[in-house]
Amino acid sequence: MKKVQLGDTDLQITPIIFGGNVFGWTLNEEESFNILDAFVENGFNAIDTSNNYSHWVKGNVGTESEKIIGNWIKSRGNRDQVIIATKVGGRNLVQEKYNNTKAHIIKEIEESLIRLKTDYVDLYQTHYDDTVTPVEETLSAYNQLIKEGKVRYIGASNFSSERLKESLDKASLFNLPSYKTLQPEYNLYDRQRFEEFLQPVAEKYNLGVIPYYSLASGFLSGKYKSEEDLEQSPRGERVKNYLNERGFQILAALKILSEKYNVSYAALSLAWLLKQKTIVAPIVSATTKTHLAAFSEALNLELSHDDVQLLTEASRY
Incomplete structure (x- = not known):
């Protein structure tokens, strides 16, 4: 499968990244292993996780996702075949505030x-900005870790x-490592904040953008069309805010193109993202091998300019 360069790095990834928030949440370890096996068998190679996934599940400690991925890597002996991205600085069960201090x-x-x-990890990401810690302190921590070979x-x-x-400018000013990627919330529905404020920065500094919630918590898969549908999944409650006139307008446009190309709504939503400037690889989760099919569909789909415009206009904010 074709690989692309991740921003200003030498990391070569397939243009869809697996979102590891489902590990230890909607998938147990055995199920996680099965979906990861299928993911790499289909030619994909990049996995995103965090040191606090999935702390929101009752009974979890908040490190389940990393543990499951680690157990899978060890059992498969494939560390050199996959790109691992994780995060630091987010809240978890014992940490009430975001924390990006060097210590x-x-x-x-x-x-x-x-x-x-x-x-080592290939990509280490600041999960949330704590707004208190000076950005140069955070970057100095990464400087040490890169020199030690623990972070690429x-x-x-x-x-x-x-x-x-500010972080990008001070990295240059103080000769510190610079962020090479940006992971924002961005999808057909949630567009405005990224497009108006973050995309111009990403473009100016050549950041590789790897958006999360690429399918709007599953709404853009077409699975949820009414409040009754929300009961289908543990993630259903997050979708309620999309059930409005604009959301249904987006689904109507996806329906038109789904019938035109005989592909899933999810594939179309991902294909639209991949047509947007600065986007390198959407982050997407899957819980079944059927869901994985949309990943390959998206990469094989050639949307025309008119197709892209149809979705862009339907999701106008």
């Missing part, structure tokens, strides 16, 4: 490496455009 990052990478059963590249997620730009 915290240095501590957390060691624990993530143990869970992932590896001695760094990325940012959930930043304001102002703090993202």
